[in-house]
Amino acid sequence: MIEAKNLTKIFKDKKRGEVRAVDDVSFTCKKGEVFGLLGPNGAGKTTTLRLLSTAIRPTSGTALIEGADIVKEPQKVRHVTGFLSGNTGLYGRLTAREMVEYFGKLYGMNKGQIVQRTNQIFDMLDMNEFADSRNEKLSTGMKQKVSIARSVLHDPPVMIFDEPTSGLDVMSSRTIVQFIRQCRDDNKCLIFSTHIMSEAMRLCDRIAIIHKGKIYFEGTVDEALEQTAYDNLEDAFIEIVGV
Amino acid sequence: MKFRNIRTIYGKEMKDTLRDRRTLIFMLIVPIVAIPLLIMFTSSLMVGAVTKAQEERATVVFEGFDNLPADLQDTFKAAPLLTVKTENDYADTIDLIDQLKAGGFDALVSVPDYFGSAIESESPTSIDIFYDQAELKSEFAVDKIRDILEPYEDKIVAARLQERQMSVEIISPFEVNRQNVASAQKVAGRELGGILPYLIIIMCFMGAMYPAIDLAAGEKERGTLETLLVSPASRGEFVIGKYLVVLTTGIVAALLSMVSLTFSLNYMVNNLLGDIASELLRLQFNLETVTLIILIILPLAGIFASVLLSVSIFARSFKEAQSYITALNMLVILPAFVSLLPGIEIDYKMALIPVINVSLIIKNAISGSVEWNYVGVAFISTLVLALLALLFCKKWFERESVIFRM
Numbered sequence: 001m002i003e004a005k006n007l008t009k010i011f012k013d014k015k016r017g018e019v020r021a022v023d024d025v026s027f028t029c030k031k032g033e034v035f036g037l038l039g040p041n042g043a044g045k046t047t048t049l050r051l052l053s054t055a056i057r058p059t060s061g062t063a064l065i066e067g068a069d070i071v072k073e074p075q076k077v078r079h080v081t082g083f084l085s086g087n088t089g090l091y092g093r094l095t096a097r098e099m100v101e102y103f104g105k106l107y108g109m110n111k112g113q114i115v116q117r118t119n120q121i122f123d124m125l126d127m128n129e130f131a132d133s134r135n136e137k138l139s140t141g142m143k144q145k146v147s148i149a150r151s152v153l154h155d156p157p158v159m160i161f162d163e164p165t166s167g168l169d170v171m172s173s174r175t176i177v178q179f180i181r182q183c184r185d186d187n188k189c190l191i192f193s194t195h196i197m198s199e200a201m202r203l204c205d206r207i208a209i210i211h212k213g214k215i216y217f218e219g220t221v222d223e224a225l226e227q228t229a230y231d232n233l234e235d236a237f238i239e240i241v242g243v
Numbered sequence: 244m245k246f247r248n249i250r251t252i253y254g255k256e257m258k259d260t261l262r263d264r265r266t267l268i269f270m271l272i273v274p275i276v277a278i279p280l281l282i283m284f285t286s287s288l289m290v291g292a293v294t295k296a297q298e299e300r301a302t303v304v305f306e307g308f309d310n311l312p313a314d315l316q317d318t319f320k321a322a323p324l325l326t327v328k329t330e331n332d333y334a335d336t337i338d339l340i341d342q343l344k345a346g347g348f349d350a351l352v353s354v355p356d357y358f359g360s361a362i363e364s365e366s367p368t369s370i371d372i373f374y375d376q377a378e379l380k381s382e383f384a385v386d387k388i389r390d391i392l393e394p395y396e397d398k399i400v401a402a403r404l405q406e407r408q409m410s411v412e413i414i415s416p417f418e419v420n421r422q423n424v425a426s427a428q429k430v431a432g433r434e435l436g437g438i439l440p441y442l443i444i445i446m447c448f449m450g451a452m453y454p455a456i457d458l459a460a461g462e463k464e465r466g467t468l469e470t471l472l473v474s475p476a477s478r479g480e481f482v483i484g485k486y487l488v489v490l491t492t493g494i495v496a497a498l499l500s501m502v503s504l505t506f507s508l509n510y511m512v513n514n515l516l517g518d519i520a521s522e523l524l525r526l527q528f529n530l531e532t533v534t535l536i537i538l539i540i541l542p543l544a545g546i547f548a549s550v551l552l553s554v555s556i557f558a559r560s561f562k563e564a565q566s567y568i569t570a571l572n573m574l575v576i577l578p579a580f581v582s583l584l585p586g587i588e589i590d591y592k593m594a595l596i597p598v599i600n601v602s603l604i605i606k607n608a609i610s611g612s613v614e615w616n617y618v619g620v621a622f623i624s625t626l627v628l629a630l631l632a633l634l635f636c637k638k639w640f641e642r643e644s645v646i647f648r649m
Contacts, residue, residue, distance in 0.1 A: 011644075053473040056643045078475045089466030093262040094255070105251040106474040150470065 001189055002029040002052065002158060006061035009047050021047040023213035024061065029191050029206070031157070034184050036204035037193040038237065044213040045193035046085075049162045052191070053083045065158055079107065081158045082151040086166035092136030096127060096146040099135060100153055107154040114153075121149045125175075141172040148179050159183050161192035165199065177203065197233040211241040244483070248476045252484025260454045260488055270450045270492050274500035278442065279507035286511045292379065301384035302326045304339060307354040312362065315395055324387050343373055349384035350374045362399065431526045432610020435508050437583040439526075440605035442504055443497050444579040444598060447540060448547050450496020451489045452568055455551035458485045460564035463556070472646065482552070482640045486633065489548040497540050526609065535608045539622055543601045545629035547575075549636040557645055574598075582606045594620040597628055 009022040022044045029035035037045045050056045052063055054074040062069055068076035091099055097118065104114035122128050125145045130138055135146060151159070161180070165173035180203060183190050194200055200207055201221055209217040209224070217224055217240050221233060228236040260266050301324060308316065308329045319327050328348065336342050343351050351373040355361075361368035372388055375381040401411055423430075462468040471481060505526050554571060558564035578598035581587055582605070589603040600621035607613060639645055 050469075050647075055469055055472045056647065075475055075477075078473055081473070083470060083473045085466075085469065087466045088470055089464075091255075091259055091467060092465070093259050098255075098258070102251065102255045103470070103474060106248060106476045108475060 001031055001067075002027075002035070002063060002065050002191055004028075004048070004052070004061075004063040007048065007051055007058050007063055008060045009044075009051060009056065010059045020213050022051065022058075025210070025213070025215050026061075027208045027215060027218050029189055031189050032184060032187045033189060033205045034180060034203055035189075035191045036200040036207040037191060037210055038195070038197065038200050038207050038233075039193075039210040040195055043195075043210045045195075045210060046162055047213075048210070049083075049085075049160050049191070049193055053081055053160050054078055079154065080156050081160055082154070082156040083160045083162075084147055084151040084164055085162035086164050086168060088147045090135040090138075090143055090146055093134060095134055096122075096131045096138075096142075096149065099146060100149050103150050104153050109154060117153055117155070118149075121152065125149060125179075140169060141175060144168065144172045144175055148176070152183075156188075158189045159191070161190065163193055163195070165194070165196070197237060201233050209237060209240050216240050244477060244479050248480040249484045249487070252476065252481050253487050256454075256458055256485055256488040257491070260457065260492065263453065263457060266453045266457070266492060269446075269453055270496045271499065273449065274446055274496055274503050278446075278500055279503050279510075282504070282507045282511055296379040296383045298324070299380065300324055300326050301350065301380060301387055302328060302348040303350045303352055303384060303388060304328045304330065304333060304343075304348050305352045305354060306330050306339065307356060307358070310354040310356055310358045312359055315391075318391055318395065322387070322391060325384075325391075340373060343375060343381075346375075346378070349378070349381045350388060352388060365403065426611065428527045429610045429612070431508075431512075432606065432612070435512075435526060436606045436609040437585075439501070439504055439508075439609055440582040440602040441579050443501050443536075443540065443605060444543070444602055445576060446500040447493045447497035447544050448551075448572070448575045451493030451544065451547050451551055454492045455489045455548065455555045456561060456564045456568065458488060459552050459555035460558040460561050463558075464560050468646065478641050479637055482637045486548050486552060486636065489552060490544050493544040493547055494537075494540065497544065498537070501536065528609075531613075532608050532611070535613065535618065536605055539601050539604050539608075539618065539625070542622065542625040542629040543598065546597065546625065546632050549629070549632035553632075553636045553639045556640060557648065559648060578602065589614070589617045589621075591617070591620060593617075595624050597625060601625060 004025055004027050007022050007025040008020065011019045011021055013019050025044070025048060027035070037048060039045050047056070051058050052065065052070060054070050054077050057071060062071045064070075065077045066080045068080065070077050091102075094102070100118050100121075101114055104117070109117070122131050125148060127142075127145050127149065130142050135143065138146065159180075161176075164176045164180070168176065177199075180190060180192065184205075192203075204221060206218070206220050207224065208215050217227070219227075224233065224236045224240065225231060228239040230236045230239065303319075303325055305311075305319075305327060306329075308319075308327070311319070319325060330339065333339060333342065333347075336347075339351050342348065353371040353373070355368060355370075358368055358370070370392065372385055374385045400414065404411055404413065462471065472478075505528065509526055550571070551568065554567045555564045558567060575598060578596065579602050581599045582602035587593075587603070589600070589607065593603060594600045594617045600617075604618055604621050607617075
């Protein structure tokens with residue numbers, strides 16, 4: 001479960017002065033739910049997700065992830081979240097197994113747990129064939145699987161996806177979409193950001209529309225369509241943010 | 244901060260780094276292969292050029308060759324390494340000096356008209372030798388001419404003394420003998436000691452350079468940094484883990500180049516300069532010297548690691564980091580160069596200047612003259628600086644504006 005409470009992040013920019021990248025953002029994302037954060041580039045999606053994943057600290061406000069406070073207990077938060085983004089890279093000179101093992105150790109797992117969980121995930125994602133070749137030699141789709149394996153190794157109840165399909169070809173983005181559905185079936189809490197409305201319609205149980213750092217709408221896709229009397233999310237989006 | 248996490252990060256980064264060809268080139272190949280080859284190649288070129296200039300026939304033009312006494316003329320003509328020419332051979336040349344400058348011949352000897360009669364009448368006279376000091380061959384030509392003129396002068400002196408029934412000893416009441424008391428190690432320290440700290444320090448920096456770029460800017464470029472940031476390892480832990488890897492590669496490169504330099508410089512002295520030189524010059528290391536060098540290079544490598552990592556994490560990409568660090572290179576090369584300059588001695592002020600102090604201390608250690616007060620000052624000041632740099636590096640890594648500078 002994710003509860004964002006008045007999350008605010010202000011950046012100081014030399015040219016633009018104070019930039020409120022995330023401005024008083026609150027929303028809730030429950031277990032077994034796919035929650036979409038929708039907005040154009042620069043809306044504050046990535047910053048919001050970085051705040052939730054404790055990569056950066058909020059200027060004010062906070063969020064609870066599985067009851068752990070991102071400001072006060074970032075270590076706890078990190079143990080219960082998995083993070084994946086579309087441009088997540090790999091260590092090219094390590095093999096998939098080595099890389100996954102590395103993160104397993106960082107997440108405090110012991111050798112036995114790592115081996116057991118690695119085998120399980122590699123079977124599930126059909127990765128055994130290339131698990132011991134160096135990452136730099138893998139295709140994009142294979143690389144994406146390594147990233148997925150890394151993000152779920154510690155079996156986190158909450159998954160954060162930052163534009164997970166951006167820059168991926170059809171096959172790789174299909175892998176991701178399947179993975180997201182799998183996570184929902186496993187009763188995980190999922191939040192993901194996208195600027196592709198069709199993707200949001202296809203995947204999300206609930207959405208929040210974010211623009212210039214502010215939340216304009218929170219609810220189901222159907223509610224968004226109802227509210228605007230449009231039959232597609234793109235037009236509804238435009239109507240809601242009023243541009 | 245958990246030791247377990249630091250060890251995990253160190254282990255992974257070390258494995259990753261050792262699989263990087265660029266790192267291996269600077270850490271292993273340059274010190275072990277490139278440096279010895281370069282030293283042997285340049286020194287054999289140098290020795291080759293000197294030997295050639297010494298053994299080649301020099302062309303010398305005499306102005307007023309006929310003014311020389313007949314027996315001296317014969318000696319010159321018979322000299323195996325001289326080709327004697329007269330101004331008549333250059334009749335169409337207006338200015339012989341210009342011709343000498345242009346390299347037409349190697350030296351010009353000007354003999355005055357009255358030279359013969361002056362010697363007869365025992366009145367003072369002179370011979371001028373014009374040469375080009377910028378040319379090795381011309382310098383050697385002067386030596387070859389003096390090798391003929393000086394014995395001839397001695398012969399005249401002896402004859403004149405005999406005429407007056409005096410013994411030759413009368414003109415040399417005593418001899419001055421120079422006796423060298425310095426050990427071969429100390430001489431080596433002075434003659435070769437400069438190049439060693441210079442290259443050790445530079446190699447320490449170069450060895451640390453690529454890992455530092457790869458471990459910080461590389462993480463940004465690959466997009467792996469964010470995943471690391473959201474893992475339970477704290478920023479402090481991964482800074483220390485990465486720092487230790489960069490430190491290790493810097494020190495390994497420095498030590499390897501120290502060993503390979505010692506072998507190749509000794510080899511050069513033995514094989515190219517002959518037995519006498521190798522008895523006078525020998526780089527030797529006892530346990531004390533080696534320990535001292537390792538001890539003093541350690542905090543310096545620490546400074547390099549912190550600075551390199553800080554610059555690297557600030558950069559948006561591998562390329563950007565590389566261009567910053569190329570500029571930084573100058574800040575290391577120039578002060579390290581001080582050890583190559585003759586006459587610069589360590590004092591308390593010098594002992595406080597980073598890089599320069601280490602370079603001078605290593606130089607002194609090699610010649611066996613360790614002054615512990617300066618070693619102490621240099622070590623402590625470098626160590627303090629290293630700790631401050633590490634602290635800065637850690638704070639720097641915790642700044643969102645640095646880490647997420649995209």
